[in-house]
Amino acid sequence: MSIDAKRRPLTLLAVLALLAVAAFISPGFSSATFTSTTQGTATVRAAADWTPPTVAVTSPGTAVQGTVTIEAQASDSGLGVKDVTIEYAPAGSGTWTALCTDATAPYSCAWTTTALADGRYDLRARATDRAGYETTSDSVRTAVANKLLVVMNDPGETLRGTVQLSAGVFNTGTLSHTVRLQYRLAGASTWSTACSSLTSPYTCSWNSAAVASGDYEFRAQLTAGSTTTTSEVVTDVTVDNVAPTVTMTDPGTPLSGTRTFAATAADAHSGVATVELQYALSGTSTWKSLCTIEAEPWSCRVATSTLANGTYSFRAVATDEAGNTTTSTAVANRAVDNTVxxxxxxxxxxxxxxxxxxxxxxxxxxxxxxxxxxxAPTGGSTWSDVCTDTTSPYACTWDTTKVASAVYDLRAVLLDGSGRTTISALETVPVDNSPLAGADVQTANGSGSTAGLVGANDTITFTYTAQVNPASIMAGWNGSATNVQVRIRDGNLPTLLRGSKGDTLDVLNGSSAVGLGSVNLKADHVRFLRTVSLNATMTASTATVNGLERTVVTLRLGTFASGKASDLTTNSTAAAMVWTPSNAATDLFGNRSSTSNVTESGALDRDF
Structure with missing residues (x-):
């Protein structure tokens, strides 16, 4: 929504809050330093590159043999491309294998296909820029054909009416052969023939309307004498000859100002692709477009002042992914009157x-x-007044500390000189005045690690009740992955005196503790009177809970920084850890965290 020129200036705190929120919802983290003062000025220095690179892989053609060169193109408008990795996978498997990583343009790899099974493969490229952002290209499909091979060409994700089916045949030499194209309903055991006795170029027309709409599989068979060779099966092809359903939502009457126009639409097979909302002046048959929507909700905001005052009909036209269309029943006799x-x-x-x-x-x-x-609480119907203003600009000061931290709907209600009321569209916004505190602490056993034994790839996760300024946890930190050490001390040490079941974990940057606090593991992970430190990577992310954003700090363990594997012991007791947060951590407004203990939620486990 545009902001009126008469809107009162935002306070410095609000500006800083918006900048901080934008940083947390951006795609990834980038190095940035934030500096502010309390004397009416603020200085912000952002990272030089917030933009991920672009990358595309070049198709090597319908089929390849032997060793071929796979090329990719990549660019980055910021700090530049660091490198490009080219990968391949059996078609549709999602199991990717790297061909090479090239740091110099033009980016390319030699692909030796002779060691691979003949069949269809996908190719893609991943580009990483010098700020650490990564982009993965769309994949392209080719076939490895080092031997006699028949390939069923993908007819597309969605089919309707009469479509062209085709196959590719490779390395037949002088062998006399024909090709048959077949289909079956996904999961069925019996194949039906779409067309047979095909010779080059192995194409035919198939009337998909002759079968029931649903998901189908296709294959090609090459017959040479008494020998039949069958292609890989092409799956996940939707046949859809059934039009979607669509209903125009009554926009109400009279209509004025900016209003929401909407429809409901559904499609049982390929899904709804677009919904176009249309209008026609009453007494005419000329329909014009209000808007075209490509995703739910099927609605748009329209300034009714673009329509001349008068009486109108409204309808919706839904088109599914296959191209089938349905036009709703019109909602008629709706007045547009912008004199109200x-x-x-x-x-x-x-x-x-x-x-x-x-x-x-x-x-x-x-x-x-x-x-x-x-x-009102979002979705609720009980409205409370913030204020009533009789002069323009119409404004209120809302003390949000008087309401619970939650998500709210806001609206404005106009009373005009004739006694009629007009209600604005809703604005939905979270209110968060909750004090910063710990919400939960969790550990997870890493892949391949022994349950109950601290090891590489184990994780420790600290969740706060609100967003945290990462620099308050560690000076200069912006939340991106950074190296720290996780220290675990035996609870019998004189500095702890918690006993064997009181081993304690904290996080260090060099010799100094970071502002996360400490965790009583309530278990025995370190041998008597010993201390172990492991290198770890610390990152911060944002999670949304009940509409409010929280900071989650995750540490992933790596190699030993001090101590050794024999200093560790395998814990066999399930227990709930207790986290004591540090008051060094502050929220985005400088408020310090509570140091109240936080007990690990969920079922008791052995940790790590």
Missing amino acids: SSVSLDDPGAMLRRTATLTAVASSTAGVTSVRIQY
Whole structure:
């Protein structure tokens, strides 16, 4: 939603909050330093590259033999491309094998296909830029044909009506042969023939409307004398000759200002591709487009002022992925009258905290008597007033500390000079005034590790109740992967005196503890009076719980930094860890974390 020029300036804290939220929802992390002062100025220095690279792999053709060169193109508008990895996989398997990693353009690999089974393969490229962002290209499909091979060409994901089916044949030499194309319903045991006795170029027309709509498989068979060679099966092909269903939602009457127009649509086979909402002036048969939507919800916001005042009909046209269309019954006799009142609430921001300014824009040919701004728990119907304003710009100061931290709907209600009310569209926004504290601590056993024994790839996860400024946990940290050490000490040490079942974990940066606090593992992981440190990678991410964003700090263990494997013991007792957070951690507004103990949630386990 656009913000009215009369909207009051955001406070410095709100600006900083929006910048911090944007950093957490961006695709990955980049090095950045944030500096601010409390004397009316703020300085922000962002990383030089927030943009991932682009990459594409070049198709080597329908089929390949022997050793071929696979090429890729990659570029990056920021710090530049670091390297490109080219990969292959059996078609549709998703099991990718690297061919090579090339750090110099033009990026290419020699692919020796003689060691592979003949058949269809997918190729793709992954580009990494110098900021650490990675992009994976779309895959291209080819066939390895070092021997006699018949390939059923993919007819496409979705079919309707009469379609062209085809096969590829390789390395037949002078061998006399014919090709038959077959299909079956996915999961069926019996194949049906679409066409037979095909010779080069091995194509035929098939009427898909002659079979029931559903998911099908296809294959090709090459017959030479008494020998039959069968292709790989092409799966996940949807035949859809059934039109979707669609219903236009009544937009109401009269219509004015910016309104939401919507429809409901469904398709049992290929799925709905688009829904076009249309209008026609009453008494005419000329339908024009309001908007075309490509994903649910099938709705759009339209300024009705683009339509002349009058009476209209509205309808929806749904098109499925196969191209089948259905037109809904029209909703008729709906008036568009922009001489009446209109009101809209300005976008209040990504998240509200403490005191927030809410503004609305309202107009009426009968004059604006007042604008009331209200809130309700999202999806609820019980509305409470924030304030009532009788003069433009219509604005309220909302003390959000008076409500629980949750997600709320906001609206503006206009009362015009004739006594009629007009209600704005809803703005949904989270309110979070909860104090920063620990929410949960968890450990997980790494792949290939022994249960109960600390080892490489084990993880420790700390979850907070709100978003944390990473630099408060470790100076200069922005949440991206960074190297630290995880220290585990025997609970019998004089500095702990917690006993054998009180081994304690904390995190160090060099010789200094980071601001995560410590964890009483409530178990025996380290031998008597010993201390072990493991190298680890620490990252921060954002998770959304009940509409509110939280910071999750994850540590993945690696090699020993000090101590050795014989210093560790395998814990055989299931217990719940207790995390004591450090008050060094602060939220995005500088508020320090509570140090109240947090007990591990979930079923008791042996940890690691």
